[in-house]
Every structure is written in structure tokens, then in C-alpha cells.
Amino acid sequence: MFGKKFGVIAASVALVSVVLTSCGGAEVNNGGTQNKEATAADSKKSITLWIFDADPMYQATAEATAAEIGAELNYEYIQDETYKTKLSVALAANELPDVFQQHAGKSYRTPVLQSKTVAPVNDTLDSTGLGSQFLDNQLVTEEDGNIYSVPSNISTTLVLYYNKKLMGELGASAPTTWDELQALIKTANDEGVIPIALGGKERWQADLLYNMLVAREDVNAFDEAIKGQAKFTDAPFVDAANQVVTLVNSNAFQKGFLGSAYLDAQELFKNDKALMWIDGSFNFTSLSTAMGDNLGYIAFPKTGAEEIHSSTIGFQNAEAPYSLFVNNSSKNVDAAKEFAIRMSLKLNDEFVRKGLPGYAKSDVKSESQNEQLSAYATDIGKTTKTQAMWFGLLSADAGQEYRDLTQQLYGGVLTAEQFTTELETLLRKAE
Amino acid sequence: MEKALSNKKILALFLLPGLIVFLIFYFVPILITAYYSLQDWDGINPMTFIGLDNYIEMFTVDKSFWQAVWNSFAFLLVGVFIQLPISFALAMLVSRKMKGRKWFRNIYFFPVVMSTTMVSLLWVKIYDPNIGMLNTLMDAMGLGSWTQAWLGDTKTALLSVLIVTTWHYVGYNMLILFAGMQGIPEQYYEAAKLDGATGWKAVRYITFPLLSDVLRICIVLNVIYALKTFESVYVMTNGGPLDSTTVIALKMFQEAFLKQNFGYGSALAVFMVLECLIIAWVINKLLTQEKIEY
Numbered sequence: 001m002f003g004k005k006f007g008v009i010a011a012s013v014a015l016v017s018v019v020l021t022s023c024g025g026a027e028v029n030n031g032g033t034q035n036k037e038a039t040a041a042d043s044k045k046s047i048t049l050w051i052f053d054a055d056p057m058y059q060a061t062a063e064a065t066a067a068e069i070g071a072e073l074n075y076e077y078i079q080d081e082t083y084k085t086k087l088s089v090a091l092a093a094n095e096l097p098d099v100f101q102q103h104a105g106k107s108y109r110t111p112v113l114q115s116k117t118v119a120p121v122n123d124t125l126d127s128t129g130l131g132s133q134f135l136d137n138q139l140v141t142e143e144d145g146n147i148y149s150v151p152s153n154i155s156t157t158l159v160l161y162y163n164k165k166l167m168g169e170l171g172a173s174a175p176t177t178w179d180e181l182q183a184l185i186k187t188a189n190d191e192g193v194i195p196i197a198l199g200g201k202e203r204w205q206a207d208l209l210y211n212m213l214v215a216r217e218d219v220n221a222f223d224e225a226i227k228g229q230a231k232f233t234d235a236p237f238v239d240a241a242n243q244v245v246t247l248v249n250s251n252a253f254q255k256g257f258l259g260s261a262y263l264d265a266q267e268l269f270k271n272d273k274a275l276m277w278i279d280g281s282f283n284f285t286s287l288s289t290a291m292g293d294n295l296g297y298i299a300f301p302k303t304g305a306e307e308i309h310s311s312t313i314g315f316q317n318a319e320a321p322y323s324l325f326v327n328n329s330s331k332n333v334d335a336a337k338e339f340a341i342r343m344s345l346k347l348n349d350e351f352v353r354k355g356l357p358g359y360a361k362s363d364v365k366s367e368s369q370n371e372q373l374s375a376y377a378t379d380i381g382k383t384t385k386t387q388a389m390w391f392g393l394l395s396a397d398a399g400q401e402y403r404d405l406t407q408q409l410y411g412g413v414l415t416a417e418q419f420t421t422e423l424e425t426l427l428r429k430a431e
Numbered sequence: 432m433e434k435a436l437s438n439k440k441i442l443a444l445f446l447l448p449g450l451i452v453f454l455i456f457y458f459v460p461i462l463i464t465a466y467y468s469l470q471d472w473d474g475i476n477p478m479t480f481i482g483l484d485n486y487i488e489m490f491t492v493d494k495s496f497w498q499a500v501w502n503s504f505a506f507l508l509v510g511v512f513i514q515l516p517i518s519f520a521l522a523m524l525v526s527r528k529m530k531g532r533k534w535f536r537n538i539y540f541f542p543v544v545m546s547t548t549m550v551s552l553l554w555v556k557i558y559d560p561n562i563g564m565l566n567t568l569m570d571a572m573g574l575g576s577w578t579q580a581w582l583g584d585t586k587t588a589l590l591s592v593l594i595v596t597t598w599h600y601v602g603y604n605m606l607i608l609f610a611g612m613q614g615i616p617e618q619y620y621e622a623a624k625l626d627g628a629t630g631w632k633a634v635r636y637i638t639f640p641l642l643s644d645v646l647r648i649c650i651v652l653n654v655i656y657a658l659k660t661f662e663s664v665y666v667m668t669n670g671g672p673l674d675s676t677t678v679i680a681l682k683m684f685q686e687a688f689l690k691q692n693f694g695y696g697s698a699l700a701v702f703m704v705l706e707c708l709i710i711a712w713v714i715n716k717l718l719t720q721e722k723i724e725y
Binding site: 084085091092111115200201203254256257259260264273397400401404408 | 560562582588689
């Protein structure tokens with residue numbers, strides 16, 4: 001009855017303008033302004049890039065790539081949580097920048113592909129010969145035979161950071177088992193130190209911790225359950241949920257953690273208020289910059305039957321990695337494609353330089369890194385199985401409902417058994 | 432010119448551009464949103480007509496919907512029965528001829544000038560249970576047992592947000608009421624004083640009746656603002672913990688843009704529009720009375 005774009009814009013007027021008086025509306029307008037700017041500077045190839053990763057490496061790499069292909073770069077960093085909303089609106093309204101980064105996971109990748117707003121990059125990969133630089137299976141070929149994205153990050157995993165200064169003051173060492181973790185939580189609480197800072201407001205950090213506890217029980221548990229070969233009410237899920245309950249009841253997290261924003265919780269850790277911080281390995285650079293030698297790293301403790309190197313939680317899977325996409329409505333679509341591919345390869349060089357396993361061939365040599373990053377590079381090399389975060393394997397609505405459910409477990413509304421029963425219902429329906 | 436302006440057809444012609452703009456950018460989107468509310472649509476793929484299923488889900492299945500309705504009404508009740516009386520009292524105080532009244536007026540109005548996002552972020556820091564000013568002050572005053580995880584506890588989160596919105600907008604109503612009070616001729620009070628009506632009696636028989644129009648506007652504005660509350664909740668709690676602070680506008684945003692349920696989000700938008708219209712109409716009807724002339 002109505003055209004899609006008209007419909008989305010009309011719906012956005014009713015939904016966004018009434019509600020998002022400062023957030024969404026401004027965001028969409030920003031995108032529009034940038035596109036206009038891009039048109040004005042059409043004589044010199046202009047590329048607008050949206051990035052959610054706070055690592056300064058991204059901006060430096062983007063600027064170097066733009067200089068290499070003679071393009072004018074309009075780089076826009078958007079804080080992670082805001083980015084998710086902004087991109088979602090931009091996708092629906094077809095107001096995308098020339099090139100944009102997208103999170104790993106099906107729940108983020110599928111809407112991008114379904115929107116039909118992104119351009120295949122096969123032709124540029126072939127014509128420039130740069131496609132051969134990527135390692136096997138690192139470029140995702142979709143069902144229609146096209147490649148729509150290039151990687152923008154290596155596979156990052158969930159790790160446990162700790163504050164060395166606080167750990168020293170407590171006379172303790174980083175925990176390697178469930179018992180040691182519990183003992184450390186008690187010691188920290190006794191000394192008035194927050195054991196683990198957790199940003200419960202956005203829900204994802206708590207959700208990933210539960211994923212990790214399940215993986216440590218049985219790394220294949222989720223894959224089997226989601227395929228219908230097992231149930232979400234089986235022992236690994238219940239045991240992990242009970243561990244969450246134990247952590248909450250032993251005051252492992254800061255007071256009011258359900259209302260704490262991720263960045264506020266991170267500040268507690270960085271400012272010597274909290275002993276431990278559970279987060280992605282993608283934060284090594286920013287945390288190292290903020291904390292220097294005070295930052296400690298350890299693989300997440302062995303909390304179940306699995307060994308630490310045989311199970312971990314990763315932020316992406318092979319089908320849905322962190323990616324750079326190109327807007328097929330870009331005024332400079334060819335330049336944008338080349339820009340995305342060359343930027344992806346330059347980012348790969350930076351990962352290799354840090355001693356991390358890249359996704360493409362590189363002539364760059366690994367440089368000596370700080371002790372913690374070296375330890376992580378060694379650990380990740382030993383890891384035999386990485387379970388992709390569940391949220392990334394679910395559709396957007398099922399993923400959000402799953403996170404709501406997880407918050408109920410952390411909030412003490414549901415027991416471990418009630419939680420897993422509801423989990424079974426929810427994820428079986430999503431399947 | 433006067434002849435032209437008395438011609439209704441010419442007047443209608445002048446009003447037409449504005450009416451067209453209003454219809455295109457306000458009325459038509461609402462109609463289209465109502466149309467989308469009857470669809471199962473993720474905003475990207477083709478939509479499927481599902482009739483009233485979104486509304487049935489909203490009223491019968493979605494547990495957090497009724498929580499959101501109740502929370503929206505909590506904002507409404509606090510806005511009308513707490514914030515407005517405080518604003519009235521402040522307006523009375525700053526309308527008195529006392530030293531520094533302009534200064535007080537500016538102080539009370541100052542929060543209104545600040546953006547909701549800024550105010551909300553400020554209060555998030557104040558409420559922080561670990562490093563926030565409120566708990567620290569309580570500890571220093573020996574009231575450590577009263578400290579709370581203000582925004583992180585389902586028991587205190589809604590109240591904490593309500594306090595902030597009251598603090599933020601109390602000056603706005605105060606200024607409107609103050610302006611209304613300035614329009615009441617002084618001689619009415621002097622005449623009433625001769626008849627022995629001073630203090631509360633003067634307020635009861637002079638200020639209230641002559642301020643009724645202004646009060647009605649304040650009530651309607653407060654109700655509409657309360658039902659549309661979004662930013663403060665989004666920034667301070669994001670509806671949590673456990674939906675304890677969620678409101679209809681936030682839920683609509685989450686459904687449409689996070690869960691990509693544009694159809695369901697549209698149904699919530701339609702509900703919100705109707706809710707605002709009906710309540711505003713009822714209040715107008717209830718509070719409309721014959722204008723008092725002295």
C-alpha cells in the first residue's frame with residue numbers, strides 16, 4: 001500500500017519525533033547532513049564512515065586508507081550502545097553512510113543483509129586482487145553467492161581483567177577455579193572492595209557471563225540444545241544459573257549493579273574501586289591505556305567440567321563476524337568498496353602487529369606487547385573451542401527477550417530452575 | 432484589508448498551507464502508524480497483515496505493558512498531585528514582595544533550562560550507590576542504614592526517577608503560575624482583606640478561581656508530558672531494573688528499534704496517542720467551568 005521508504009520515514013515521524021526528542025532524531029539528521037556534505041564534496045571522492053569501536057587504531061587506519069586512495073574521509077565514532085540504535089534506524093530509513101561497521105552475530109548481520117541496502121564487494125575484491133589476501137573462510141559468502149562484507153576485527157573473546165594494585169593490597173592472586181573465585185569474592189567484600197564490577201543496565205555483560213558459565217560446564221551445551229539434541233533445562237544450564245545465583249547472593253557485584261551502565265561499572269574498575277572486570281578482549285588497548293601496568297589479565301576461571309582452553313565465549317562466529325559494509329546507494333560506491341577492503345587489510349596488519357592471529361596475510365611483524373596482551377595471545381592460540389555468544393546467534397527480538405530473561409535471573413526474580421524452564425520455552429520458540 | 436479578512440473563504444485560503452503541512456507531517460504519519468500497527472513487520476522485510484493481533488498481545492500477553500501503563504500513570508499522578516502543588520507554593524512565595532525574589536525565581540527555574548539528558552546524567556551520578564553524592568552524604572550524616580542502590584533496586588528506582596522529573600520541571604509550572612498570579616489585580620486582595628479574607632482564604636477565594644485557566648493548562652501540559660516521558664527514563668534506567676521504570680514511550684522505542692517489531696511498536700504508539708488525547712479531553716471537560724468575573 002505504501003512505499004517502504006515512505007512508510008519508514010512516516011513511522012519514524014510518529015515514533016521517533018514524539019519520543020526521541022534529542023537522541024534518535026538528531027542521529028538520523030546527522031546521517032542526512034553527512035550525505036549532503038558528501039554530495040557537496042563530490043568532486044573529491046568523499047567517504048563517510050561510521051565506527052563503534054573506541055580503539056584509536058580504527059581512526060588512524062581509516063585516515064591512512066583514505067589518504068592511500070585519495071578520498072576525503074568523514075569519520076564518525078559513535079558510542080557502542082548508541083550505535084546499535086542509530087544503525088537500526090538508518091537501515092530502516094535507508095540513510096546509511098558510505099561505509100559502516102557492524103557488530104558480530106546473526107541478530108546484527110541479518111537485518112543488514114535483509115535490508116538490501118548493502119553492496120556486494122566481490123567485483124572489487126577481484127579487480128584489485130585484494131581478495132586473495134584474506135585467509136580461507138574469512139570472507140563470508142552469502143546464499144546468493146555474493147560477499148557483502150569484509151572483516152573489521154579479529155574474533156575477540158570474553159576474558160577476566162583484574163586490578164593488580166587491589167589484588168596486591170588484598171594479598172591475593174587471580175582466581176583460576178570456582179572455589180578460588182568464591183574465596184576471592186569473600187576476601188574482597190571483607191575488605192570493602194567491590195569484587196566484580198558489572199554493568200547490568202545494558203544486560204549484555206551479565207548475559208555473556210552466563211554464557212561463559214554454561215560453556216565452562218559443557219562447551220557443546222548450547223549448540224546441542226539449540227539444535228534440539230538437548231534441552232535448555234539440562235544440567236549445564238541449571239548449574240550455570242545456580243552459579244549466577246551464588247555470585248549474586250555472595251555480593252560478587254557492586255551494589256545496584258542492575259542499574260549500573262557498562263561505562264559507569266568500568267569506571268569502578270579503572271578507578272581502583274572494583275577488583276575484577278569481565279569483558280571482551282577488544283578492550284585490552286583502552287584498558288591498558290587507562291590503567292597501564294595496573295591491568296591484570298587471566299583466562300576466565302575453570303568453573304565447571306571444561307578446561308579453560310577447551311571452552312570460551314567469542315563475540316563472533318564464522319557466519320557473522322565483525323564487518324565493514326558498503327552502502328549500495330553511496331555516491332562513491334566503487335571508492336567506498338575499495339576503501340572498506342583496504343581498511344580491513346590495514347586493520348589486520350595492526351592485529352598482527354599486536355601478536356594476535358589475523359584474518360588475512362600480512363608482511364607486518366609482531367611487535368613486543370605488554371605482558372597481559374602477550375599472555376592473551378598465547379591463551380587464544382591454545383583455545384580449542386569458542387562458543388559464539390548466544391545473542392549473536394538469535395534473531396533481534398529473541399535476543400532481546402533472552403537478555404530480559406537473564407536480567408530476571410540476576411535480579412532474583414527467577415530461580416535457576418524457573419529461569420531455565422523459561423529459557424527452554426523462549427529459545428525453542430526462537431529456533 | 433478588513434473586508435478581505437472578514438471573508439471566510441479568503442481566511443480559509445490563508446489557513447490552507449498550514450493545514451496541509453499539519454496534515455502531511457502530523458496527521459498522516461499517525462494514520463500510517465495506525466496502519467502499521469495492524470501488521471507484523473520488522474521494518475525491513477515485507478509486512479504481513481495480522482489484524483488486531485498486536486493489540487491483543489499488548490493487552491493480554493505482554494506482562495511489561497501493564498507495568499509500563501502503571502508507571503506512566505505514576506508520572507501523571509506525581510506530576511499533577513505533587514509537582515503542581517509544589518510549583519504553586521513556590522509561585523506564591525516568589526510572587527511575594529520580598530528581598531531576592533528574582534534570584535529565587537531564577538534558581539527554581541534554572542533546572543528547566545538544562546536538557547533532560549544532562550539532568551538525568553547528573554542525577555545518575557548523584558544516585559550512584561558506590562560513588563554517588565547522595566549515599567556519601569547519608570553516610571557522613573550517620574544515616575548509613577538509609578543508603579540505597581537508588582536506581583538499581585526495583586523498590587526505589589521509579590521513585591528516584593520521579594524525584595528527578597519533579598525537581599527538573601517544578602520551575603516550569605512555577606513560572607507559568609507566577610505569570611498568572613501577576614495578572615490578578617492587587618485591588619482584589621485589598622478588597623478581600625477589608626472583608627477579612629487574608630492568608631489561605633485569599634488564596635482559596637481569589638487566587639485559585641482567577642488562576643483556574645492557567646491551572647488547567649498546567650494540568651494538561653503535565654499530563655501530556657507525563658504520558659510521553661522517555662528521555663529521563665531512557666538515560667537513567669533504560670526501563671530497568673526488571674521493567675520497574677519502563678514507560679510506554681520507552682517500550683515503544685525498544686520494540687521498534689531494538690527488537691525490530693515495528694508493527695508492535697506502532698501499536699504502542701497508537702495506544703499512546705489515544706491515551707494522551709482521551710485523558711487530555713477528559714481533564715478539559717472536568718476542569719472547564721464558567722469564567723469567573725469579579
